[in-house]
Amino acid sequence: MNLNTAYDNDIIQEVVNIGIGDAADALSKLVKSPVLINIPDVKIINISEVKNYIESELKNLGLFIIQDFKGTIEGKVILSYSTECAKSLLKILLNETKDILALSNIELSVLEEIGNILSGSCITSICNMVKKQVIFSLPHVIQDISLKYLINLQHELDQYESCIVIKNEMYIKAEQINGYIFIIVSMRDIKSIIDQLKDDLKKITQGKLT
Amino acid sequence: MIYQEVKESFIQLFIEGISHGVVVIDNKYQVLYWNNWMFNHTGLTEKEVFKKSIFEIYPQIKEREKDTYIIDCINYRRPFFLSPIFHEYLIPIDIHDKKMKMLQNIKIYPSIVSNEEIGAIIIIEDFVLLAKLGNFNLNYFKN
Numbered sequence: 001m002n003l004n005t006a007y008d009n010d011i012i013q014e015v016v017n018i019g020i021g022d023a024a025d026a027l028s029k030l031v032k033s034p035v036l037i038n039i040p041d042v043k044i045i046n047i048s049e050v051k052n053y054i055e056s057e058l059k060n061l062g063l064f065i066i067q068d069f070k071g072t073i074e075g076k077v078i079l080s081y082s083t084e085c086a087k088s089l090l091k092i093l094l095n096e097t098k099d100i101l102a103l104s105n106i107e108l109s110v111l112e113e114i115g116n117i118l119s120g121s122c123i124t125s126i127c128n129m130v131k132k133q134v135i136f137s138l139p140h141v142i143q144d145i146s147l148k149y150l151i152n153l154q155h156e157l158d159q160y161e162s163c164i165v166i167k168n169e170m171y172i173k174a175e176q177i178n179g180y181i182f183i184i185v186s187m188r189d190i191k192s193i194i195d196q197l198k199d200d201l202k203k204i205t206q207g208k209l210t
Numbered sequence: 211m212i213y214q215e216v217k218e219s220f221i222q223l224f225i226e227g228i229s230h231g232v233v234v235i236d237n238k239y240q241v242l243y244w245n246n247w248m249f250n251h252t253g254l255t256e257k258e259v260f261k262k263s264i265f266e267i268y269p270q271i272k273e274r275e276k277d278t279y280i281i282d283c284i285n286y287r288r289p290f291f292l293s294p295i296f297h298e299y300l301i302p303i304d305i306h307d308k309k310m311k312m313l314q315n316i317k318i319y320p321s322i323v324s325n326e327e328i329g330a331i332i333i334i335e336d337f338v339l340l341a342k343l344g345n346f347n348l349n350y351f352k353n
Contacts (some may be wrong), residue, residue, distance in 0.1 A: 030296055
């Protein structure tokens with residue numbers, strides 16, 4: 001099942017942009033510094049491509065923040081940053097001058113909070129737009145992903161068909177942090193988001209015309 | 211039935227034995243559960259805080275604008291993690307002869323209580339111990 005038109009793709013791109021914008025606002029309040037998140041690339045891909053991508057690319061680079069959501073739409077958000085990016089991010093946030101060599105529980109708590117804000121704000125914003133309610137599970141921060149975990153994650157992904165991949169460039173205090181956000185949902189849920197927004201747009205247009 | 215009893219006794223053992231504070235509140239922010247750790251560190255018994263608003267017990271939560279995390283957790287069913295690096299603490303607990311507040315790693319989870327009403331579970335972890343174990347420089351907080 002694919003999206004019908006380029007217009008549908010544009011809708012998803014716009015929805016994601018608004019969601020990420022809200023996430024950037026929430027993050028900038030937390031770190032008391034402007035946060036800019038650029039999204040050079042949003043695409044909807046088949047779940048098998050995500051599995052391949054995770055297996056080939058991400059398992060070696062390091063840090064995942066994974067969170068499930070359930071409700072009228074269901075899915076999983078995976079944030080991924082390389083360990084080096086995560087360390088740079090912490091260095092900025094902690095005003096450290098020295099390089100951070102290893103991530104302890106303290107540093108992980110910062111990443112947990114940031115990951116939770118990014119994924120939570122983004123999904124909440126999208127759900128509010130389409131008047132759907134979800135409940136989030138507990139986010140997990142995983143570094144040095146084990147083979148077993150990776151296999152289990154891939155099995156879990158089998159129940160979904162599609163994934164919105166958001167490549168993001170985050171700027172905090174002029175430092176650039178690159179990462180990925182994967183929003184894994186069924187194509188049915190993506191279509192229901194699009195249909196709801198099209199309906200709302202139609203109502204707004206009709207309201208203006210009458 | 212036995213499974214349910216075992217599960218309940220395990221949960222009881224876990225939350226009473228855990229070296230973290232556990233507070234359960236309902237959707238009116240009233241305390242429903244307060245574990246032993248909370249009593250040991252605050253001196254307040256579960257009886258004293260039961261059905262009292264957490265914001266009434268600790269007005270500092272609102273004063274420090276940390277109430278939004280609890281409110282949003284319940285309203286939007288979103289968990290929140292509050293790192294001590296950004297927030298220092300949620301529940302003001304004096305340590306070192308009241309010279310400083312206990313630094314805390316906080317997790318706030320939405321919870322379904324009594325007939326699907328949404329409340330929250332607050333888990334408080336003593337960060338001072340974690341910082342010492344992780345060789346984290348506590349002077350960071352003095353700056």
